[in-house]
Amino acid sequence: MSGSVVLIHLAGAIALLLWATRMVRTGVERAYGDVLRRKLRNTLSNPIIATLAGALLAICFQSATAVSILVGSFVGSGIVGGSSGLIAVLGADLGSALVVRLLSFDLSLLVPIATFAGTTIFLVTENRIWKQFGRILVGVGLLLLSLQLIGLASEPLRESHILPVIINYLSSDVVTAFLIAAIATWLFHSSVAFILLVAALASRELMPVELGVVMILGANLGGGLIAALLSRTMPAPSRSVPLSNLVMRGIFAVIVLAGISLFRLPVEMLGSTPALQVVHAHIAFNLGLIIVGLPLAPLVHRQIAKWLSGNNPQVGELLAEREASALDPAALDVPSRALANVTRAVVGMCETLEVMLKNVMELYDQPDRPGIDALAELDDKVDRKHASIKLYLAKIPPEQMSETETRRTHELLEACVALEQVGDIITRNMVVHIHKKLERGLTFTPEGWQELSSLHASVLSSARLAFNVLISRDADIALQLVQEKDRLREIERHTRHRHFDRLRDNTKKSIETSSLHLDTIRDLKQINSLLASLAYPVLKERGMLGGTRLTLEPEAV
Structure with missing residues (x-):
């Protein structure tokens, strides 16, 4: 199979992954969005509960970005405090990482079950909630199918002569690999999709685990960048949460990158297979960020909010x-x-x-x-x-x-x-x-x-x-x-x-x-x-x- 055909198959599989993720997210939003928003508003006063609520919402939406924008709008409206909102977004990033772990299991049997059940429910009912539930099931089925297609499409890359050269270069230049992963995640507009792609390549030994972990760090930076850029037209108070999350995520990612560059990463402690090691590294990063970020969240948000207000003295007049x-x-x-x-x-x-x-x-x-x-x-x-x-x-x-x-x-x-x-x-x-x-x-x-x-x-x-x-x-x-x-x-x-x-x-x-x-x-x-x-x-x-x-x-x- 020629290289161009392999890339076409891989691009199609990735496109299906992105579409399926969006399908699940819109189904949850349309069916249960108002209920989830109301529940979230009522549970953000306690930091631990805010973390858990953010994680649960990210699992439902399959998108930490959606939670970040949503919580930012709550902060902008004065419904919740900025530091509580930031903590909820940190929890949402952990929830997004748990979604990746869930999808890394062998769920191939669910592909025909979810697609058949979802299509049947969507076609036979006129109830809006049930229709969206059917949409969610179809999205889950397509999501799992896309992961299989990515694996099949990447299999011929084992025989590629160019890929090892690229991988060797990126392995020797972790800063470039880190930035490429951040940009790619932003282009995907889905950290879940990009990390699943990295895990799939690692599982077929097309990418060493050490490079996969570097790419994971870049993906976490890119994931924070998505929400920060999407909220750029919102009022300053609403932008403060996504931007604070980006700052904390970026600084922590750079610190961890410096650490693994200086010291050998004990990848064998992260799992028994390369794919699990990559996924567990992603979960460990977000769990560590929550532990470090909980006490720092009020300080970081206060500084970012102060900076935004200082750079937008006439926002009301402009609007x-x-x-x-x-x-x-x-x-x-x-x-x-x-x-x-x-x-x-x-x-x-x-x-x-x-x-x-x-x-x-x-x-x-x-x-x-x-x-x-x-x-x-x-x-x-x-x-x-x-x-x-x-x-x-x-x-x-x-x-x-x-x-x-x-x-x-x-x-x-x-x-x-x-x-x-x-x-x-x-x-x-x-x-x-x-x-x-x-x-x-x-x-x-x-x-x-x-x-x-x-x-x-x-x-x-x-x-x-x-x-x-x-x-x-x-x-x-x-x-x-x-x-x-x-x-x-x-x-x-x-x-x-x-x-x-x-x-x-x-x-x-x-x-x-x-x-x-x-x-x-x-x-x-x-x-x-x-x-x-x-x-x-x-x-x-x-x-x-x-x-x-x-x-x-x-x-x-």
């Missing part, structure tokens, strides 16, 4: 200027450009509302005055955006617009009205309930709180679908949004029935919080209905929306 420049008056004479500007402004409105929708339920759980005041400020921001967008749309010359542009104008205007009403429901209705709960010291029953949290998670999921529809105008997503509305109506009905059952049983907390519980259900349902209305113009345009939802019996006509 305000960018937001104002979206509605460029110079574009009004070109309706297509003007509508594109309005769409950008509406995206900002959606982002603000998503934050409001997330934070309001957290205030239900732990009400506090500063959080309530911050929510009111966000609503004022939504109102200002709404007013600016209306005035801007009114200035577009109607005689210069095509029929399609006129429809889009009305669609964006109606969407802004609906979004502004969502903000009003949050601040004028739900915040009133929070005040009442705070003043009276009320608490929901565990069952009642679980029901409200589940309902809120469904509404938040619908909000993301609605925002996607508004931008992409995708008919499939619009149809899914309307179907979610029908599903939520059933959830709301069952929630009410269970609440009344608790009232019949004279459950004290249910009696005390009855009005709060039912009013919150009503508000969430109204918000969901407003969000679902964003799908109607898209469905109507494609002839997928009827004129009425009423069904009349023949004798009633």
